[in-house]
Amino acid sequence: MTPLEFDASHLWHPYTNVADPGPMHLIDRTEGVYLFREDGTKMIDAMSSWWCTIHGHRHPAIVSAMQQQLEQMPHVMFGGLTHNPAIELGQKMVSMLPEGLDRIFYCDSGSVSVEVAMKMAVQYQMAHGRAGKVEFATIRGGYHGDTWKAMSVCDPVNGMHGLFRGALSIQHFLPRPLVRLGDDWIDDGVQNGLAALEQLLKEKGDQIAALILEPIVQGAGGMYFYRPDWLRGAKSLCDAHDVLIIFDEIATGFGRTGRLFAIDYAGITPDIICLGKALTGGHISFAATVTSRKVAYGIGDSEAGVFMHGPTYMANPLACAAGIASLGLLEDGDWQARVAEIEAQMTTELAPARDLPGVADVRVLGAIGVIEMKDTVDPGIAHQRAPETGVWLRPFAHNIYCMPPYIISPDDVSRVTAAMVALARGDG
Structure with missing residues (x-):
């Protein structure tokens, strides 16, 4: 054979x-x-x-970094232990991200980083006495990964996981932003799509933990590009209803759109951002969920007192070394x-x-x-x-x-x- x-x-x-x-x-x-x-x-x-x-x-720089790390320490658990590759990578990420996103949770893959972000949002809301906020809002045409909770916020009709819609958690799907990138912005909420979000939050805001979406570019859901103005309006509406906003930049992060992050087009800072794919330059699977002190410390005030997640290969030193080299190339190149x-x-x-x-x-x-x-x-x-x-x-x-x-x-x-x-x- x-x-x-x-x-x-x-x-x-x-x-x-x-x-x-x-x-x-x-x-x-x-x-x-x-x-x-x-x-x-x-x-x-x-x-x-x-x-x-x-x-x-x-890439020679990434390969060399991984080879050196492989000979020194390929892996060690992150529970109760830390290591320099995780610290150095975190320093680089904090310096690149918008101010305020400075609490990093390392993950195994992009899909897992979405799962982590959704768990963060729910646990944060519970810590603030909003136990009913366990649902999520998103926009049509989105894709956020193949794991179970992530599938629930992928488009249930036209997305890759429509087959499972009867088995997944019911989430709230809004029309995708109606003004395409390159077109003139329309302030009218009905014509730009923000009115639907405003109405949903008025009716269901006490049930929604977070709005999750891909900023500017929807990837596997259809390669749809939309105006950053929609994101600014969405952030304002979510803040008014104590709904967190999660930006999934797994596909767009680290320069793919022409800017370091797609959110740079909008000039706003989400409560949580999901990163992956290019984080290691594609040399090994790795991802991160990054949030603010407000969310991280809020979770610390929850009944559990700790965030209830901990992958075996979290902060894998080999992946961290690849990430340091990859981000170094972006810094210097x-x-x-x-x-x-x-x-x-x-x-x-x-x-x-x-x-x-x-x-x-x-x-x-x-x-x-x-x-x-x-x-x-x-x-x-x-x-x-x-x-x-x-x-x-x-x-x-x-x-x-x-x-x-x-x-x-x-x-x-x-x-x-x-x-x-x-x-x-x-x-x-």
Whole structure:
């Protein structure tokens, strides 16, 4: 049995029918922006391996940091113990985040960081005598992970977890912000979508612990970009009703939108922020839930007196070392200029897709490029073409999109955009 035959017979891949997994590429090694198949064929990783390898694969600084840490201390429990990698990474994160977000809870993955944020919100409300505040509000089109509570705030109709909506906690879903990024802001609450939030909080505010959403860019829920003005209005409404606001920046954090965090466009500070993916430059799974002293100390005043969560691999030193190196590259590098160049080039090169008959929209923000189709895209076609085009794309729903590493060259950006336009055109 060949390795690929064993894979097809025994390994279960994400979002895949085990009886018909579709085309599969056996990747032998990675380097920079490239994935190398076992036969030597190389493909540009236009997905940044699910949006996390912002500095490219096997970046020497991150690899070296992990190797040194591996020889010194790969892991130690975080209960009652601490270590310098966790402390140094925390110092870097606090210096990067908006003032006031300075209590860091390290997690295993982005989905877990959402679970942690939701537990924080509920325990905080209980500590303040608001035991009825155990529900959550969110907006349509969102995606927050695959774990159980996180699924309950993903879009229950059009999202990836609609199948489970009868088994999940019932949450409150609002219309997605109605004014797209790039359009003129409309102050009217009905036309911009804030009126729905205002009405919900008037009616159900005593039941809602927090509003959770992805700021500016909705990722796996549809690659929808919206105006930051909505976030400012939402924060004001939530504050008035003692509802916390949680920003899920797992996909957008650490420069993906052209700014360090998507919330930088809005100029507001959430009560809790979820971070992951690019935190380690995509070299090892890691995440963090960061909150304010108000929330952290409030939880300390709860009946339990402690926050009731503690992953085994919390603050894993190996992951912390990778995170220190990754954030160091953002501190010392010219990532912002590179992302701006990627944005300008993709804007120009994806523009012709607007005239194609099957295309509904084309949009670009930072190192995110999207061709939205009128009909659902078959990802299998992109997978089959990848060795020929030399570009690894993974479309979903109606979207052909890319999120390349920031180190991608202009020539490789052109290869990515050409592959996207060709797929939208239906070539081959």
